Amino acid sequence: MNFFLVMNGKALKQMILIVVLAFITAFFLYIENRAYSPVFSTQDGPKAVYRGEKDVALTFNIGWGDEKAAPILDLLEKRGIKSATFFLSGAWAERHPDLVSKMVKSGFEIGMLGYAYVDYSELEESEIRKDISKAQVAFGKLNIKDIKLLRAPTGHFDQRTLKAAEHLGYTVVHWSVDSKDWTNPGAETIATNVKAAKKGDIILLHASDSAKQTVKALPSILNDLDNKGLKIVTVSGMIANGNARSIEIK
Incomplete structure (x- = not known):
């Protein structure tokens, strides 16, 4: 038994x-x-957007490097794309004022990637604020003072990041489609990873030197978005009048 x-x-x-x-x-x-704009958030607290309701947002992270950003900017301009959003680290922006100026003059949106490339999920809220504030000073010296969007440098964040960002007046932006271009899997694979993009998606790409194949993958990515009839907009434009629901970050 x-x-x-x-x-x-x-x-x-x-x-x-x-x-x-x-x-x-x-x-x-x-x-x-869900048909709503999904966000990460603390309960009844600040939010981090990772999707919108319509169109698509093409976003590029740049934390370091001297070679890959310029070719990507040139390609986007040749294709008539003026609504991409570039998330820049303050340290990189300080070293490349000419490229930052070119982005602004070309009409691209600038978001902040903190100052140093550090994992915000491993920092106290006060340390996160200090890193963001240091980036604010760096961008202020470049006469860029109206940045409203923040992306966690490594993509990892928690309540501390959301609270620090809200305190300093920023909206944290994540992504819903990851190209994985930083792994350098080949231009075709990068383009295939982005093919999953649909209405409302925020696409993550990189223009740092570690992402060696992004510029080769871009034409195929842009062609696919065009064939789907998806308009490329800035992140700010995407989330401007969208309704949002949230899941709790613990």
Whole structure:
């Protein structure tokens, strides 16, 4: 009798585990397919946008390097794209004022990637504020004083980042489509990764020197977005009048 009780107990535990995993999977699928603009947030607190409701946002992170940003800017200009959003670290902007000026003159939107390339999820809120404030000073010296968007340098963030950003007047921006271009998997693979993009997506690309194949992948990416009839807009333009719902960051 004891033998059967043990077996039944194991079977019951396995069944409970399967049900729990199925519920979790269903929950995340539900969240990903909501028609609203999804955001990360603290409960009743500041938000971090990662999707919009219409169009697509093409975003580029730049934290370091001297070679890859200029060719990407040239390609976008040749294709008539003036609504991309560039998230720049303050340290990089200080070293490349001419490129920053070219971005602004070309009509691209500038977002902030902090100052140093540090993981905000490993910092105290006061340290995050200090890094953002240092970036503010750097961009201020370049006469760029109206930045409203912030992206966590490594993409990792929690409540501390959201609270620090809100305190300093920034909206944290994540992404919904990751090109994984920084892994240098080949231009075709990068373009394939972005093919999943649909209405409302924020696409993550890089223009740092570590992303060696992004400029080669861009023509295919732009062609695909054009074929889908997706208009490229700035992140600010995408989220400007959108309704949002949130899930809690703990």
